[in-house]
Amino acid sequence: MTLERVVALSDGDFLASTYVDGILPPAESGYRDLVTTVRVRDGEVRTQQIEVSNSVTAAPEVLALSPDGATAFVAERLGSRSPGDTKAQQLPPGNRLLAVHISDDDTMTLADSVTIASAPEALALSPDGTRVAVVSNTADATELQLVSWNAEGFGEPVRYNLAALGITGNSSGPRGGVLATNVQWHPNGRALAVNIATQNRVAFFSVDASSEGGAAVRPWGAPVTTGTDPFVGRFTPDGRHYVTSDWGRNLASTNIAERLPAERSKISVIRLDLGPAANHRITATAESDKSAEGLAVSPTGEYIATVNMRGTAFPPGTPGYDDTASVSLLRIDAATGALTKIGDYPLDGVLPEGGAFDATGKYFLATVFQGRDAAAPGSGLQVYRVGSDRSPGLTPVQRIPLPHGVHHVAAGS
Numbered sequence: 001m002t003l004e005r006v007v008a009l010s011d012g013d014f015l016a017s018t019y020v021d022g023i024l025p026p027a028e029s030g031y032r033d034l035v036t037t038v039r040v041r042d043g044e045v046r047t048q049q050i051e052v053s054n055s056v057t058a059a060p061e062v063l064a065l066s067p068d069g070a071t072a073f074v075a076e077r078l079g080s081r082s083p084g085d086t087k088a089q090q091l092p093p094g095n096r097l098l099a100v101h102i103s104d105d106d107t108m109t110l111a112d113s114v115t116i117a118s119a120p121e122a123l124a125l126s127p128d129g130t131r132v133a134v135v136s137n138t139a140d141a142t143e144l145q146l147v148s149w150n151a152e153g154f155g156e157p158v159r160y161n162l163a164a165l166g167i168t169g170n171s172s173g174p175r176g177g178v179l180a181t182n183v184q185w186h187p188n189g190r191a192l193a194v195n196i197a198t199q200n201r202v203a204f205f206s207v208d209a210s211s212e213g214g215a216a217v218r219p220w221g222a223p224v225t226t227g228t229d230p231f232v233g234r235f236t237p238d239g240r241h242y243v244t245s246d247w248g249r250n251l252a253s254t255n256i257a258e259r260l261p262a263e264r265s266k267i268s269v270i271r272l273d274l275g276p277a278a279n280h281r282i283t284a285t286a287e288s289d290k291s292a293e294g295l296a297v298s299p300t301g302e303y304i305a306t307v308n309m310r311g312t313a314f315p316p317g318t319p320g321y322d323d324t325a326s327v328s329l330l331r332i333d334a335a336t337g338a339l340t341k342i343g344d345y346p347l348d349g350v351l352p353e354g355g356a357f358d359a360t361g362k363y364f365l366a367t368v369f370q371g372r373d374a375a376a377p378g379s380g381l382q383v384y385r386v387g388s389d390r391s392p393g394l395t396p397v398q399r400i401p402l403p404h405g406v407h408h409v410a411a412g413s
Contacts, residue, residue, distance in 0.1 A: 001383065001397055003040040003358055005069040005412030007102070008367065008381060010034040011056040011405040013081050013091060016351045016370055020256055020315055022088045024081060031404045033080060035063075035072055037106040038381065038400060045400050050108040052098055053080045055091075056369065056407040059181045059232055060294045060307075060354030061122035066129045069412035071111065072100040073132055073149075075120040093118040097134060097147060097154065112153035117143045122182045122232075125149075127189045131209070135180040135194060142167070142178045144194060146207075146215055158214035166219050167196060167203050179251070182232045186272075187239040191220050195230045195244060198251055199223075202230060202244060202270065204280060221278030226268040227285065231293060237301040241337045242270040242280075245288065245295040245306050257320060260313060265292035267304065267330065269337040286339035288328040294355040296364070297332075299413075303386065304330045304339070305394075307347070307355040307366045325352045327366050327384065329394050345384065345394040348377055354408040362386055364394060367406045379404045 012031030013024055025031050035052045038045065054062060058077035065072055076094030085091065095118045101111040117136035124133045134145045134157075142162045148155035162168075162178060169176025182195035192205045203223040208216040227246030234243050246268055248261040269284040294307035311322030325347040331340045349368030357364050364384045371378035380402040384394035 001040055001043055001363070003038065003363065003383070003411070005065065005359070006038040006365065007063065007065055007072045007410050008036045008038060008402060008406050009054045009063050009074065009408040010036065010379070010403045011054055011407055012403075013078070014056050014088070014405060016313065017315065018088050019313060024086055024088060027083070034403055035074065035100050035108060036402055037102060037108065038402070039106065040398070040400070043398065046106070047402065048106045048108060049403065050100060050110070052100060052110070053094065053096070055094065056353065056405060058120070059122050060367070060408045061124070061182050061232055062120070063408045063410050064123055064125040064132070065410040065412045066125065067413065068129070070102055072102060072410070073123060073125060074098045074100065075116070075123045075134055077120055094120060097123070097132060099149070099154065114147060114154040114157060116145055116147070116157050117159060121180060124183045124185050126185050127187055133183045133185060133192055135183045137175060137179055139174055142175050142180045144183065144192070144217065160217050162194070162203070165205065165217065167194075167223070169199065184233055184235055184242070186235055187237060193233055193235065193242050195233050196223070197229050197231050200228055200230060201225050202233060202242065204278070221273065221280045224270050224280050224282065226270070226282065227266040230268065232295045234295055234297045236297055236332065236334065237299065238334060240272060240334065241332070242272060243295065243297060243304055243332070244268045244270070245292050247292060256313065257318070260291055260320070262290075262320070264288060264290050265306070265308070267306070267339060269332065269339060271337055283337040284339045286330060286341055288330070289326045289344045292328065293353045294366070296355045296357050298357045298361045298386070299359060300361050301334055302331060303357070303361070304332050305355055305357070305364050307352050308344070309351055309353070312350045312352070323372055325349060327355065327364065327394060331392070342392045347382055348372070349382070356409045356411045357386070358411045359413040363397070365409050365411065367409050369405055369407055379406050381406065381409060
C-alpha cells in the first residue's frame with residue numbers, strides 16, 4: 001500500500017471523556033495539538049509533526065490541503081490551555097487561521113497566521129487554492145469570512161454576517177439560534193454552501209471575486225431543508241449535487257445522553273439547479289449509521305463514506321455505550337443522485353470523526369481519537385481498501401498509529 005500527501009490533526013487538550021465530565025488530560029500526559037504528515041510506501045509509515053493549535057470540538061472541517069500539497073490550512077476553534085487549566089471551560093475561544101508549509105521531505109514550518117472571527121467552526125479552500133472560506137459562530141453573529149492566500153501569505157479577512165445574507169433565527173439563544181457547522185466551495189469556485197445545523201438547512205451563495213473591495217457574496221437560490229442536523233456536507237466532483245450528513249442530534253440538550261441520537265443518521269442529496277431559477281431540491285436520502293460525523297466523497301464521485309461514532313462517545317457501562325464504531329459506504333448515481341447503501345464496516349476505536357478518500361480513490365482513511373483501552377489499537381488512522389464493482393465494500397488493510405487525539409484527515413492529489 002502506498003499513500004502520499006496525507007495530513008492529520010491531533011487535539012492534545014481533550015480526552016474522549018472530556019465531553020462528559022469537562023476534565024482535561026493531566027498536564028504531565030504530554031499530549032499536544034499537532035499537525036502530522038503521513039506517507040506510506042509499501043506499507044512502511046513515515047510521519048512528521050509540528051505543534052499547531054486546533055480543537056476536536058469543531059466539526060471535522062478545520063483542515064484543508066492546498067492543491068499542490070505544499071500547504072495545510074488549520075482553523076483554531078479553541079485556544080491552547082494555559083498552565084494550571086484543568087477544565088474545558090477554561091480554554092479560550094480560538095481566533096486564528098494558520099498556514100503550515102510542507103516541504104518535499106515533509107518538514108513543516110508555520111508559514112503565516114491571521115486573526116479571524118472567534119470560534120471558527122469550519123474552513124474550505126477554493127479549488128484554485130487562492131481563497132480560504134471560514135465560518136465562525138461568535139457570541140453575536142454567524143460570520144462567513146473570505147481570506148485570500150498567495151506566496152506572500154494571508155490577506156485581510158473580508159467578513160459577511162449571515163444575517164445580512166438572509167440567514168436569521170428567531171430563538172432566544174446566541175445568534176438567534178443560528179449555528180453554521182460547515183462551508184464548502186462549489187467545484188467551479190464561484191459558489192459556496194453553508195450548513196446551518198440548528199435550522200436543518202443548507203444555504204447557497206454565489207461568489208463574484210471580480211468585485212472591488214472583496215468578493216460580492218449573494219444568496220444563490222433559497223436555502224434547502226434537509227434531515228435533522230446537517231452537520232457537514234460535500235459537493236460531488238462534477239458539481240451537480242451537494243451531499244449532507246444529517247447527524248440527528250438534539251441540539252437543545254447539553255447532556256450527552258440526551259443529545260446524541262439513538263437512531264441512525266441519514267444522508268441527504270441536493271440536486272443543484274445551475275440555471276437562473278436556482279431551484280435546488282432534495283432528490284435522495286438514505287441511512288448511514290448512528291452518530292455519523294465525518295463525510296467524504298470519492299475523487300470519481302462514485303462513493304460516499306461517513307465516519308460513525310456510534311455509542312463510543314458514551315462512558316463504558318452506561319446506556320447507549322458501544323465498543324465499536326463504523327464506517328458506512330454508499331454508491332451515488334452521478335446523473336440522478338440516487339443512493340445505494342453498500343454496508344457498514346467496523347472501526348475499532350473511540351470518537352472517530354474525520355474521514356477522507358486518498359487521491360486515487362482506492363483507499364479510505366478514518367480517524368480514531370483514542371483507543372478503547374490499553375489492549376486495543378490506539379489513536380491513529382484506520383485505512384480501508386475500497387472494493388470494486390465485483391466486490392464492493394471496505395476491507396481494513398492497515399492501522400497507522402498517531403499521537404493522541406486524531407480527529408481530522410486530508411489527502412492531497
